Amino acid sequence: MSAARREARAFAPGSVGNVGVGFDVLGHSIAGIGDIATVRRIDEPTVRINAIRGTVTDLPLEAERNTAGGALIALREALALSFGFELELDKGIPLGSGLGGSAASCVAALVAANALLDAPLSPHALYPHALAGEAVASGGRHGDNVGPMLLGGLVLATADRLTKIDVPAGWHAAVVHPHAVLETRRAREALAGAYALKEFVAQSANLAQVLLGCERGDASLVRAGLSDVLVEPRRAPLIAGFAEVKQAALDSGAMGASISGAGPSVFAWCEDEATARRAGASMAAAFANAGFASDLHLTPINGTAAEVLA
Amino acid sequence: MSAARREARAFAPGSVGNVGVGFDVLGHSIAGIGDIATVRRIDEPTVRINAIRGTVTDLPLEAERNTAGGALIALREALALSFGFELELDKGIPLGSGLGGSAASCVAALVAANALLDAPLSPHALYPHALAGEAVASGGRHGDNVGPMLLGGLVLATADRLTKIDVPAGWHAAVVHPHAVLETRRAREALAGAYALKEFVAQSANLAQVLLGCERGDASLVRAGLSDVLVEPRRAPLIAGFAEVKQAALDSGAMGASISGAGPSVFAWCEDEATARRAGASMAAAFANAGFASDLHLTPINGTAAEVLA
Structure with a gap:
């Protein structure tokens, strides 16, 4: 030994x-x-x-x-x-x-x-x-x-x-971190209260499409499903510029975008690294318009x- | 033409x-x-x-x-x-x-x-x-x-x-229909009211495991996930004998069992037809103990x- x-x-x-x-x-x-x-x-x-x-x-x-x-x-x-x-x-x-x-x-x-x-x-x-x-x-x-x-x-x-x-090797995420702090406690508080069953039905359909899309390497399923209808609407008001940052990602060709963890970072999923780089730059520009400097991290989703x- | x-x-x-x-x-x-x-x-x-x-x-x-x-x-x-x-x-x-x-x-x-x-x-x-x-x-x-x-x-x-x-060809369901009518309207009413976020988290984890288990043909994932923690607890009281029928399915080796649609039929998922046949017979016996005759339908899940x- x-x-x-x-x-x-x-x-x-x-x-x-x-x-x-x-x-x-x-x-x-x-x-x-x-x-x-x-x-x-x-x-x-x-x-x-x-x-x-x-x-x-x-x-x-x-x-x-x-x-x-x-x-x-x-x-x-x-x-x-x-x-x-x-x-x-x-x-x-x-x-x-x-x-x-x-x-x-x-x-x-x-x-x-x-x-x-x-x-x-x-x-x-x-x-x-x-x-x-x-x-x-x-x-x-x-x-x-x-x-x-x-x-x-x-x-x-x-x-x-x-x-x-399983995720296709080429798929990349752009993750943009604005220089602002959002306490996890405050982000959790935004989720307090009751939820309607129909919210869960829509979210579970989205989750299912994202998982199947990843396993099958089918970007159209991910595009159809990568939309948070449950948590994002409650937390987005805590992140200055969120709507514009998300739209910038989608306009750049991302499959979808939402809040990373409890925020304020925002991620976008893309089918290749070049698109992720472009989406990330647009997202950072949108945060700058809202008054925030930011850092951009590019990563394979299968990291x-x-x-x-x- | x-x-x-x-x-x-x-x-x-x-x-x-x-x-x-x-x-x-x-x-x-x-x-x-x-x-x-x-x-x-x-x-x-x-x-x-x-x-x-x-x-x-x-x-x-x-x-x-x-x-x-x-x-x-x-x-x-x-x-x-x-x-x-x-x-x-x-x-x-x-x-x-x-x-x-x-x-x-x-x-x-x-x-x-x-x-x-x-x-x-x-x-x-x-x-x-x-x-x-x-x-x-x-x-x-x-x-x-x-x-x-x-x-x-x-x-x-x-x-x-x-x-x-995708579902493995051998996987079968036993679906047992007790001779009782449960109006869809009444079954829907049982779902009225508010839901807690933690219920959604548990249910979405279960859904994800079932979908991945099916696509991969991994019965252990289906066994881990095939459990309805959101709707079944609210509807089970409307179905006489439900707890015993479900337990009979699990005791027979089913991967999981729950309510079919709005009920009162109960389904069990099994890894082969013989297990489904055995589970179905046990479920029918449990309904009989509760005072209900029933019909048993056996089907491939990939029907x-x-x-x-x-």
Whole structure:
């Protein structure tokens, strides 16, 4: 039995949660941005956070109040580990952006810690611990951000299972992040109240068409379905310029566009990278018209998963 | 240009509407039961119903108050036909059974009339007229019964489009019809009121798993998803013995079971015909314990479509 590694670093990408039609259950990873966690195995039976650097520095260092710490606590308890972890986070994703920032720290920490186990787990087996970590930030167990980070690409994340959805390799997303913060709590409050059954009928038809369109590589099904009639109407008023940004994406040939996660970032799905680049530029211009600078991220929808760094 | 036929007969099968997780948008045909329409092309620019025979005889003969008549009126108007139709219906599906009885008459009449057109339409092109006919009975435009009858098998029926879902050929449904009538109106009333967002999240995750499971032939995904958490809890109290009937199906190895259409029929999905036969017998026994005789229909989930009879 070889001695386990004492330290590992891992990267977890950003993600587009909800993907418009799959509130709390559907998401895809965003290549090129993400958080890095450095985890060390320690003899004390505890989890501690030594440092948080990067785009966010005012997060709690108490492990149980941090998504990364919460996930490692859950992992330790589930596996009854005799040892503990200390970790440092290098955050690349701004919080309150709708790009999966809290989930990325959680998944990066889990994937790094997993590399230090005597018998590492599969990404699927890490999922419940990622849910436990994500719940520290959101108060609820939803896997639409951590799921895609663990498996890569587009993922259906149900209560106890992750299912990767096939997506044509050429399909790309433009994800535009305006320099404005929308607190997840406020975005959640916009969803309070009652819903009508007919809203759900329309949304479920849309979700079904998007899933079938992805699996079959049929863009016409995605175009028919990629429209959020349930959540977007309630959250759009919180995002300055949203209607114009969405229209800019559609005018550029996108298959559909909606809010990424809880916002304010907006994503557009396109059939190729050139269209995504064009749509992204138009969306950024629309945000500029509304008074906001923004960052553009281009990613294959079938994007990368979290990984241990050499 | 050859002279068009003057008379045609067509058969439309029954259907399992909703399939539990796809309220108003998902359904599959039931082989072996159905309605037959005999349609004659007439010179007068009108639609009239001459006779209704079979399991139901007290339906209105006024064309505009009957689903079959309503569909032919819609077809005439859309195509600006100079001629009219007269029709006779032989009903094989009881109304108020949850087996798509009103939809079957509508689709059988349309398919027969279509054979009398100088330029017959595709099943997809007949869909809007079938929706118009179905609306005569239900007051709403939902295609989860007419869609599967037009295309055969399992069909996603959205507002303006039908998409057939792949299903493994061996998968079968047991559909048990207790000898009790549940008025669609009463079944709809049970759904009045407000819904919580978390109900939608759970149901949409289930729908997604069922669709992916069918397309991939992955029974474990169907088992994980085939559970109606939205509508079934509200309608089950209207069906005597429902809980026991459902449990009997699951105990027999079914992948899942729920209410067919608006009920009171109950369906169970199984991985092969032998399991469906066993599940159906257990379900019928459970209905008998509740005091109801019943009929059992076994069908491939990828069942037959409506067709013109020789």
